[in-house]
Amino acid sequence: MxxxxxxxxxxxxxxxxxxxxxDETPHLECFQQALAESGLTLTKEEYYGTYLGMDERTCAAALLLKRDGRCAPSIHARIAERKATLFRDHTATQKPxxxxxxxxxxxxxxxxxxxxxxxxxxxxxxxxxxxxxxxxxxxxxxxxxxxxxxxxxxxxxxxxxxxxxxxxxxxxxxxxxxxxxxxxxxxxxxxxxxxxxxxxxxxxxxxxxxxxxxxxxxxxxxxxxxxxxxxxxxxxxxx
The missing domain is CATH 3.40.50.1000 (HAD superfamily/HAD-like)
Structure with missing residues (x-):
């Protein structure tokens, strides 16, 4: 045995x-801005409720799929890079x-x-x-x-x-x-x-x-x- x-x-x-x-709050705020610049909206309640606190890549893909019926790689990448830039600028003056x-x-x-x-x-x-x-x-x-x-x-x-x-x-x-x-x-x-x-x-x-x-x-x-x-x-x- x-x-x-x-x-x-x-x-x-x-x-x-x-x-x-x-640092969850500044991450979410920067993500929301990056999404908004691509014509997408996401409330705090939606992120922590509907999207179950998914990581940003998964959440952005879900939002694009919901809006466009597909996740365009170019838009998805643009959101990710823009969010990274916004958060980098934020942490330059406010270390997490x-x-x-x-x-x-x-x-x-x-x-x-x-x-x-x-x-x-x-x-x-x-x-x-x-x-x-x-x-x-x-x-x-x-x-x-x-x-x-x-x-x-x-x-x-x-x-x-x-x-x-x-x-x-x-x-x-x-x-x-x-x-x-x-x-x-x-x-x-x-x-x-x-x-x-x-x-x-x-x-x-x-x-x-x-x-x-x-x-x-x-x-x-x-x-x-x-x-x-x-x-x-x-x-x-x-x-």
Whole structure:
């Protein structure tokens, strides 16, 4: 009889906006402006409701498909580039703030676990927000929209992150999806992580906790959270 190896926590994969960086509002405002310049409208309620907090590429494609019956690549690319420019201009004068509890949590997790960021945001935005912070060097891998063209709720970005982590340490035992904990703040992100076979901790920084119940565990924030406690609770022996 074959024995199934128990899953223990080995890696923590963080979404970025709304989990590490407290910058969801300026991101949405810049996105709304970029959309408006292409004749599209999107309210905050629609983004967090109808479009389930999808990443911007997926949301823009859905809006174009709804309006035009197709997603024209040229318009889609123009919206993405314009939004990136607007956000770059914004952060030139207002550096995105990290949530105050993030540094402590990341520093406590950095020794025992492999840490990764997997975000639908641009790499330059992530690196800029992390630059000069106490946690800048704690992430083994950063996967952004620049490396993975498919947005959440598709699981592609989390599957890609797992492959990249195993490529960095190819000797057995390879990291399994069941040994990864994803920290997310959106319903689309939760769905992406679940489809990738990973466990999910949701932080209610963007959505109310009542809308995040598909996650294995929902907390108000990472304030006071101990990574080892998450490991014991979400990866118990015999799971």
């Amino acid at each position: 074959l024995c199934t190896k128990e899953a223990a926590l080995r890696a923590i994969i963080f979404d970025f906006n709304g989990v590490i960086a407290d 703030a990290l949530f105050p509890w993030v540094s402590g949590f990341v520093e406590r997790a950095a020794g025992p676990y492999r840490l990764t960021i997997a975000s639908g945001g641009r790499r330059e935005q992530i690196l800029s927000a992390l630059a000069g912070t106490a946690i800048e060097q704690h992430f083994e891998l950063i996967v952004s929209a620049d490396e993975c063209a498919v947005g959440k709720p598709d699981p592609a970005i989390y599957e890609f992150a797992l492959r990249q982590l195993n490529a960095r340490r190819p000797r057995p035992p390879l990291l399994r999806s069941s040994e990864c904990l994803v920290i997310e703040d959106s319903r689309a992100g939760i769905q992406a992580a679940l489809k990738a076979g990973m466990r999910v901790l949701a932080v209610a920084t963007t959505y109310p906790a009542s809308q995040l119940t598909d996650a294995h565990l929902v907390v108000p924030s990472l304030d006071g959270i101990q990574p080892k406690d998450l490991a014991q609770r979400l990866f118990p022996p015999g799971n």
